[in-house]
Amino acid sequence: MVDESRPSASVLAPFVERPDRAAVVLDFDGTLSPIVDTPADARLLAGAAEVLTALTRRYAVVAVVSGRPVSFLEPLLPAGMVISGLYGLESVREDAYADLPGAGAWREAVEDVVRCSQDRGPSGMVVESKGLSLTLHYRGHSDLEPAVAEWAATQAARSGLVVRPARSSLELHPPIAADKGTVVEGLVADTGSVCFVGDDYGDLPAFDALDRLEARGLHVLRVGVASPEAPEELTQRADLVVDGPDGVLDFLRQLVPTPDADRSRDQPEAMTNGAAGSRQ
Numbered sequence: 001m002v003d004e005s006r007p008s009a010s011v012l013a014p015f016v017e018r019p020d021r022a023a024v025v026l027d028f029d030g031t032l033s034p035i036v037d038t039p040a041d042a043r044l045l046a047g048a049a050e051v052l053t054a055l056t057r058r059y060a061v062v063a064v065v066s067g068r069p070v071s072f073l074e075p076l077l078p079a080g081m082v083i084s085g086l087y088g089l090e091s092v093r094e095d096a097y098a099d100l101p102g103a104g105a106w107r108e109a110v111e112d113v114v115r116c117s118q119d120r121g122p123s124g125m126v127v128e129s130k131g132l133s134l135t136l137h138y139r140g141h142s143d144l145e146p147a148v149a150e151w152a153a154t155q156a157a158r159s160g161l162v163v164r165p166a167r168s169s170l171e172l173h174p175p176i177a178a179d180k181g182t183v184v185e186g187l188v189a190d191t192g193s194v195c196f197v198g199d200d201y202g203d204l205p206a207f208d209a210l211d212r213l214e215a216r217g218l219h220v221l222r223v224g225v226a227s228p229e230a231p232e233e234l235t236q237r238a239d240l241v242v243d244g245p246d247g248v249l250d251f252l253r254q255l256v257p258t259p260d261a262d263r264s265r266d267q268p269e270a271m272t273n274g275a276a277g278s279r280q
């Protein structure tokens, strides 16, 4: 089997050599945070805060783009990052908070579906309200999937919200053109290199955005996070596949060379030891 977990030096070079012109964009759950049974218990992987802080000091853009609300993510992430929540419906950058135009008008419809789902939804389904969207979870109860899917479709039809598949869950969103792809494209103006790291269906639009940016001449790197639940399309389309959040952390550390690693770049023989050997 090809070792896809180690990026080649040439793939990383545009990032490491010109971080001032590079963007590092990451999903949160399953990428920077191990998957947990109770969504509210998710936390940043140990050691990730230090690496992210080091990235923010070097890179033009370091961002988390998640289906979670900003209010959940912000206390968990170090300062200096751009945070885009609810697939781009809300964001915070340098302490400036913003809702996507038009999103706020759907808050009432979301609240109504949340209440209705809590009162009358399939038994065992967990309802997570996110303000401008909601998530219907069936983690640990895969037998519930058909009932949750039917419930979500019914609620979408009556409310005007739209259903999006996610990991062991379905999400209901306002019918607004916002996804991780639109967020990525909005973030990377003036950069020459962009990488996106994700583990789930909702991350595929970000890979689509990287396809478009690549066609415009940017250097892009699609990083898929492998797990038993990762969609096959994600790992197939990835330029680099890493193993779980621990693998993400290893990858991020390679974007922030230590002084020793900087010195080793002048010594080609040192590069043959582990730093090369990707699918490239």
Ligand SMILES: [Mg+2]
Pocket: 027, 028, 029, 030, 031, 198, 199, 200
């Ligand atoms: Mg995820």
